[in-house]
Amino acid sequence: MSGLSRAEVNLSQEISQPSPATSMLRFAVCAIVVFAAAGYASSFTPGPWYLTLQSxxxxxxxxxxxPVWSVLYALLAISFWWFWEQADAKPPTSKQIFRxxxxxxxxxxxxxxxxxQFFFGWHWMGLALINIVFLWLSILAMMLIFRRNSPLAANLLLPYLAWVGYATYLNAGFVYLNRE
Structure with a gap:
């Protein structure tokens, strides 16, 4: 067995790279899912109500x-795709991390x-603030999980985390300045 133990041989057989077709299909799925969510989110625009608020x-x-959100959504899709690709290239525990x-x-x-929807659609700035704090924490958790399989996938999310942190500040500012 050329110096490899039976466990090492079995493990190397379980580790595989996806085919180029599988990889492209995965990328398409990631892009479609992310940009579908982006499309939904962008259906709620600021409108006249927003213009009456103190900023x-x-x-x-x-x-x-x-443009900022377009770049961030692209990075999000690429990050998840790369994380998915790396799950196949690592030991079986990576499948659990992937899930x-x-x-x-x-x-x-x-x-x-x-x-x-909360902020622009329903004008519920307080609920939007709770939601965006949860979103920021979710992004942080996602980065920590992604890092276990792919530091690159995690690092691609840094601009997203930073922007959502900035958006959290803005949301909190709108709540504070426009309280009734």
Whole structure:
């Protein structure tokens, strides 16, 4: 057995790279899922109500949000795709880590989509604030899980974590400045 133990041979047989077709299909699934959530979130626009609010210091102009979120959603899709790819390239315990990471990925994606509905759709800034804090914590948890299989996948989420932290500040500022 060329110096390898039976366990090492069995383990190496269980570790495999996905085919290029599988990899491309996974990437397409990741992109479609992430951008579907983005499409839902973007259906709730600021509107006239938002223009009546007092804005916290550091609120950017509205035109900045679409390009920033487009980049962040692309990074999110790439990160999850790479995390998924790495789950196949590592020992079987990586499959368990992948399942946990996938669950947290879905949870944070739902929280992300709901924020726009809470804030812009229903004008529930307080609930939106609770939601965005939960979103930030979910992103952090996702990064810690992703790091176990792929530090690169985790690091791709740093801009997302930072932006949601900034958005949390803005949301808190809107709540404080516009309390009744």
């Amino acid at each position: 916290p210091v550091g609120t950017p102009p509205n035109w900045i949000f679409p 946990l990471g996938a669950a947290v990925f879905v949870v944070q994606l739902i929280a992300n989509a709901l924020w726009s």
